[in-house]
Amino acid sequence: MEPRIRLLQAPSSQRLCLSCPDSKAVADVCAMASNVAYENPKFIEFVVNQNWKMHLLGTYNCWNEFQKKISTQAFIFADRETDAGAIVLAFRGTEAFNAYDWCTDLDFSWYELPQLGRVHLGFLEALGLGDRTRMQSFQRLKQNIYENSRTPLPQTPTSGLPDFVLSDETKLLAYDHISAELVTILRNHRNAKLYITSHSLGGALATLFTAMLFYNREENQVFYNTEDDVARRLAALYTFGQPRVGDKSFASFMDTSLNKPTMRYFRVVYNNDIVARVPFDNSLFGFKHFGNCCYFTYNYTLQILPDEPFPNFLSPVYMVLSRLYALFELVQSFFMSYRYGGEFSETRLSTVARIAGLLVPGIAGHSLVNYINCVRLGPDHLDPACLQNTEWDKSQ
16 A cells, blocks of 8 residues: 655665654654554565665564464664664554454553553553453553562563463563663664654554653652663654553653653644544543644644544544545545655555545545655654754754
8 A cells, every 4th residue: 555665865874863853854764664564574674774774673573462462563773783873663553454453443441550540451462561361460560560660670571461471482572572672772872862653553552662661650760671771762752643542641641751841752643544533532431642743634734733633533524524535635646646746656555445435534544655645745843843943963
């Protein structure tokens, strides 16, 4: 559906690591990494090493104990092999024909963690942190977090899964394994900034992964899992069409952690994307987005909003407008290459998805085709305040 693999500009490690976190250069790398994350490891290696002229550090296929299968994929790459300036972690998002992925997106179950709030249960399981068929695993998770927050390095795994799962080397657990990899990688690249990104379900996993890096229970603010090496080095979290992850308390925690004193969270939403509007934000379900929404209209115009319009897509007005927008987007897609150039020409599969969007509004809007277009046709910066911060790279 989305065949583009080349970056918007020729790869340049200096441009990426010195750019303001909200710049088009950074956003494009994050969008393209989110796109490539859907591919197999060999293809990812080819794109990163040969096409982008960067350096692949690892691909990870991680175990979900609740689903009893490998369901979480991610990869990490650096802008150069030695003395990297930027490290990027990208999770795979929702696969179009994977029922497990869609069930996870549409799951409304949650579990409450002290000081963090209510968190989507399916996303915790996807990161290998617990298993709802063994609720004691979440009690063990809380205990492990408390113990790890008291030491510079975690003495036990963060995951609350049983020992027979933790000791099985064939079952990589996404949070424990990838966070440990990042500790080593960032120690080997002392000047590197960290970028975490993904699309769809992967965006939710990227957000929860980041939340766990910051999560602590100590008054002295000693973050578990070596905050000095990981959380402090985070330059930006980019998500595209991300579903909601937690409740109001979670949103408040993440706002404080990521957006104060400077904005490091960029949640990009295209028009009527249905996935960005689940699980529901209402009194019954209580899920909340946080931070500003980088909302792009049907013609790729950026608006910075507190939340996307029609956040629960249940309004009759939404039902009418979304079909009209879907029709306009379908017609617009035939002229994109004439208006903006050959790289914006869409595949037949993308056209089929847009036709399906006439029947199920918001499905076609979720495609990465739209999000890559948003970045490439949008402004040079997603955060207007960054334009005024001319000393950004010096202060970092």
